Amino acid sequence: MTLVYAKFANPDEAYAAAIGERLLEGYRLYEGAVSQRGPLMYYAFAGLADLFGWDNVLAIRVFALAFAFAHVAVVYLAGYVLISGRGALISAAIVSYALAFGLIPNEGLVLHGEALIMPFLLVAVIVGGLAMMQPSASWTRRRLLVMSGLLFGTTIGVKQTVFAQSLPLGAWLIAEAWALRAKWRDALTEILLLLLAVLCVPAALLIHAWKQGTLRQLAYYCYTYNIQVHRLGGRWSLPVDVLQRYPCFLLGTGAVVALTAARWSARASLAIRSRRLRALAVGFGKHDYIAMEFVFAFATAAVLPQFFEHYYLVPIPFLALALASVPPLAARLPRLEPYVRWSILGAAAVFVVGAVQTPWVREKPDGRVAHGPNVEQVGLYIAQHTAAEDRVFVWGFSPWLYEYSHRRPATRFVFTTYPIGFVPWFREALDIEPSRAVPGAMEELLDDLRRERPTYVVDAGSVAIARPMRAYTGPAALLRERYCFDVRIGSFDLYRIAPKEGTCDTPLFPRPADPVDHFDKPLSVEMPRVIDFDASYPLPTRMVGPPVRFSAEGGHFAVSQPL
Secondary structure (H helix, E strand, O other), X not given: OHHHHOOOOOHHHHHHHHHHHHHHXXXXXXXXXXXXXXXXXXXHHHHHHHHHOOOOHHXXXXXXXXXXXXXXXXXXXXXXXXXXXXXXXXXXXXXXXXXXXXXXXXXXXXXXXXXXXXXXHHHHHHHHHHHHOOOOOOHHHHHHHHHHHHHXXXXXXXXXXXXXXXXXXXXXXXXXXXHHOOOHHXXXXXXXXXXXXXXXXXXXXXXXXXXXOOHHHHHHHHHHHHHHOHHHOOOOOHHHHHHHHOHHHHHHHHHHHHHHHHHHHHHHHHHHHHOOHHHHHOOOOHHHHHHHHHHHHHHHHHOOOOOOHHHHHOHHHHHHHHHHOOOOHHHHOHHHHHHHHHHHHHHHHHXXXXXXXXXXXXXXXXXXXXXXXXXXXXXXXXXXOOOOOOEEEEEOOOOHHHHHHOOEEOOOOOOOHHHHOOEXXXXXXXXXXXXXXXOOHHHHHHHHHHHHOOOEEEEOOOEOOOOOHHHOHHHHHHHHHHEEEEEEEOOEEEEEEOOOOOOOOOOOOEOOOOOEOOOOOEOOOOOOOOOOHHHOEOOOOOOOXXXXXXXXXXXXXXXXXXX
């Protein structure tokens, strides 16, 4: 449905596309274009931008759909290789449902980091499983282990925490050597080969950053910031969130944990009876491998205090594979198989009807799944009042304005949470945020704006984050010094660069717009007072309808013509 309407489905797509454009201009990653995921995510978007244009939302939608199909196809392949043909069908069906209905569309069908890595991660797991089916110390096994490690390393280059997904393959190598009394020298050689292959791609990215002179910045944003700032946002409430939103995921997880625990309990009992600790590793195979992949993926997503649904794109396919590896009830009781078959057909019919109904009911009016109509109103206004070569700057967390206006970003910070210390979606007391700001980021932002001179500055601080631009001394001074207030559209305030003679049509600046979410719905949240509140004037916030601006007569406002 998002493909038909060519709209952004998540702000991650928009900010990554804007960073990709900065990279194509020659700016260096983590210096001239800043974010906190691994480099390969942004280089992938830069490649997409180079081929189809950095502001081509339709191209992003096509690739998002392609990666979703690839995700399902590789899950099927994993089920076929590691379980059976029936297991492949079951696991692919579970993942299809999860992507289309289990998760909301702006999490399951989006081109963000998790969507980019899943086909490569699953192929890495498949190749690792194939390697373990080969004789120990054979050339074929070692070659496949290296291929698997390189694929794991590629995914780490996008999402740092997926390093944990390579550990189950190492555990399988250890269990095999221990249970079969194989030569530990061969096993250690294969573990070392796997480890070196996993580290190869991240090492190449580090060397590249070192040669560019951005190694320190990469280390800060990819590691230090994530540990010291981003991880601290929010409250750990995973059990409550899962219970309320995803009972099927909870039940599936419980089933996998119970079955895995029963399998290991039987091994522990055998070890106790035989008085051989080695018995714990006897029989370690594909089912344990899949279960461990799920446990590590789930633990990595759950350990963070934030509950972002796209984090769970990683454990979902391993949950599906683990459930599909359980012998179906119909296989044990053939009399039930016709009922199971008709149940599956009925579920498929509901699936198809729902797939048709969803875009008709939800998306038919405007096709938006992640934001309201004011975002595109602002983009259209900027496009109409600027030249193609002009730059713009968006304060806040609305990076999609760059692509919708088709105007390049004027600073390395395509969203401004780093200079102010705000962790998106997780609100703390206002006096805490300065300690979470990236050191020197505000000065870097202001330097960029003075050098790149954006034609328009959009204060989107009232949207989603409730942190207006003029609540901060440096940005407020820059606006007063160099810009004229132009128009308010919804909760977006637009400022145009002052003419050379330095006079504005009206010297008035508005008080902040009312806070809203990305869908233009009111938010009841605390918002800091702007620095120049007493020198500012009220201007109404219209959630819908034409934009408003000050008239030339003073503090009165005038309604401008609809766009």
